[in-house]
Amino acid sequence: MTIQVGDKIPSATLKVKTDDGIQDMTTEELFGGKTVVIFALPGAFTPTCSAKHLPGFIEAADAIKAKGVDTIGCLSVNDAFVMGAWGKEQGAGDKVTMLADGNAELTQKLGLDFDGSGFGLGTRSQRYAMVVKDGTVTALQVEEPGAFEVSSAEAVMKVL
Secondary structure (H helix, E strand, O other): OOOOOOOOOOEEEEEEEEEEEEEEHHHHHHHOEEEEEEEOOOOOOOHHHHHHHHHHHHHHHHHOOOOOEEEEEEOOOOOOHHHHHHHHOOOOOOOEEEEHHHHOHHHHHHHOOOOOHHHHEEEEEEEEEHHHHOEEEEEEEOOOOOOOOOOOHHHHHHHH
């Protein structure tokens, strides 16, 4: 079942590439006591994700954080090395935390996965954005397949 507004984020462990190597980040650490915007996408270095989705959040990061957001996270079913390299290439810096869900653990628990094996991608995340306050989903905007409208930085700013 797909997570809904009002639901608690399930427990899962993500990976983050840091200067000290790969670090675990639990959902409890990520969301506990904070307001977090998470946007998820099918894959690092893919066309829409690289040209629009991630760059939009990097550009709008200061404005989003000015609305009381503590963390902006980019989630993808990629490994932490890929997410780290993509964040570096895109200039994410400390504006967007690059979250690797390499085994789709959180993505599947959220019910926001899809089968991309027809494209050689395996299990992937749907494109979406959500606002989470102290572990509870307060806004969730899931894209229709192939679309990029409701999960953009601009769309998220309207629900903050």
